[in-house]
Amino acid sequence: MSRVPLLGHASLDDIFAYLPAGPTTVRRFLATASALAKRLPAGRHFLNLCQDRYRFSVGLAAGLLDGRTSLQPASQSVETLRQIQRQHADVFCLCDGAFDSLDLPRVDFPDLSALGLEAVAGIPDIPGELVAVTVYTSGSTGLPMAHDKSWGALVRNARAEASRLGLLDGARHTIVGTVPAQHMYGFESTVLLAMHGNSPFWSGKPFYPQDIVCALQAVPRPRLLVTTPFHLGTLLAADVELPTLDRLLSATAPLSRELAAAAEARLAAPLEEIYGCTESGQLASRRLLMDAAWLPLDGVCLERDGDRIIASGGHIEGRVPLADALELLPDGRFMLLGRNTDLISIAGKRSSLAYLDHQIRAIPGVVDGAFFQPDEASPQAIVRLCAFAVAPELSERQLLARLRQRVDAVFLPRPLFRVESLPRNNTGKLPRAKLQALYESLRQKPRHAPR
Amino acid sequence: MSQDTSPLADDVLLAEVAELIVSALNLDLNPSEIEPDAPLFGEGLGLDSIDVLEIALVVSKRYGFQLRSDNDDNLRIFSSLRNLAAYIARQRTK
16 A cells, blocks of 8 residues: 655645744644544544635544545535435534534534644655545536545645646745635645645635735745636735735636736736646646646646547546547647536536536426526626526525525526526427527516515 | 624615625616615525625725725625625725
8 A cells, every 4th residue: 555645844844834823834733633633533524614724734634644534515505415414424524613514413623722742753644545535526417426536646636736836846835825725726726735735825715805915915925826717806806905926826717818917917926727627636737828728737648539538647546538628739738628518617616507407406396497607708707607497386585595505605596587488499408599598588677576 | 792883874875885786796686675684695685705705896996995804794794785884884985
């Protein structure tokens, strides 16, 4: 069995993270993780719901020390928690704030600040094959689909990303992330980069533009902002004075050239993007203003197999078919032609139309229903979904309340149209063009009913 | 949590902020339909964190201050139209 270190640091006295109280060392991180591990219940699976990036990372490490798997669903809705509970009867929640954990066993992050650090002898090794994390995609059947990530593969992914971004040698960058630690991109590009990419992070998750300013001010240069097109667009639109930034990283949706140019001009830092998917992990990077083509991470191989592109090599476990349309270039780079239209990504959260359709149709009282993504894009690449429902007995408010139990708030339809029937064709399919026409006709009508 | 001793938002500001929310988010409803004490998130208007950032942006431009989330006030500020308007009344510089 291969052994892979928990952390890539050279010294126990290296800085692991920056907290509001000041920097914290690898030594303290290890002592805290080891103390937390002793307080966790026997279950082998846990939902790490810590909002604070440092506490999340301590929780992850505590789990790894005893061979536990961290479950990281795309949404934390009641329905998702129930499904996870059905699949893993031993699951417990690790929380650091208000979260409705239903009747699941729960551990609230304890105060471990008074710990002695003498017992820390070195950086422990973790079995490389251990399923460290299970991430979920929405699947097409209404059930989330689990993807297991071994600790060895996650570390190889993090090192490939850090190497590509030039973080492994030279000055140590400090990461400020606007994305949550639980979601794949935030997990890879903040938590794993701190553990294996030579880049301590700021423990908070700044939300408002002014929060980002304060977080950047609290950490030393060089600074790397890990963000999304949406957060970046909001930051640029805000009238705030930004501290010096040295690097920018964006993912979840491709940047527009306009936003990339505005960001590099205003922030005077190179803006790089990462492309990947939950199934494969990170695949490639680019700096749009230099080159629109994507360069695969070291070792990653992309090849065409009929209609599909298959990713393999490097940190990728097995051969993973990709959902997106790619044009492979002779030199190994590729152009991203379009994302799979069924996949929906909003502010770092992912779902699919098939999954959402299943959820709305599963509501008692809904005769038929469908989600739809209209053909209009805002400059910040934020799409809002709408939905049609045939549900004569339910009010719009009731429908939304029931959907909210099933799907993450960012996917709730805006608006939700109640209709008499859906424009299904004679094979029962819902052609996109017909949904677009229905959307446009309903959109014209003034609707002033309470939502 | 300290007692709220600042000026309460008046009806004019309440209506103005309701209008701001509806136009910023492109909502399909009349501003007067937003109930001042109903939750903006979840069961009420059903807003999410993306909406909050968009509202924060227009609020900061219109009223001349930046929102911060360094404490739990954030949840309280956006808990209802009335609380948001009251917060704006306390923080505004224009």
